[in-house]
Amino acid sequence: MYMEDRAAGALVGLAVGDAVGTTLEFETRGSFTPITDMVGGGPFQLQAGQWTDDTSMALCLGHSLLYQNGFDATDQMNRYCNWYQYG
Structure with a gap:
């Protein structure tokens, strides 16, 4: 796997x-x-x-890790802000 x-x-x-x-x-x-x-x-x-903010924030983190090929604090925070503003 x-x-x-x-x-x-x-x-x-x-x-x-x-x-x-x-x-x-x-x-x-x-x-x-x-x-x-x-x-x-x-x-x-x-x-x-429907899921809660816990899952929404985990999805933001997962997307950031995937698309940045690792941890990128700025990208992660931008994804949280985007989710907060636009859902």
């Missing part, structure tokens, strides 16, 4: 986990019925399948 495949898989896993988990974000463990599907709602009232 190539490193790019692993990185893509990690980001997909992050997005899926975030989309499922956002429904219960900030809830106390054991205070809710477990969920097994993307149902939306939660504190941000997201639609089923």
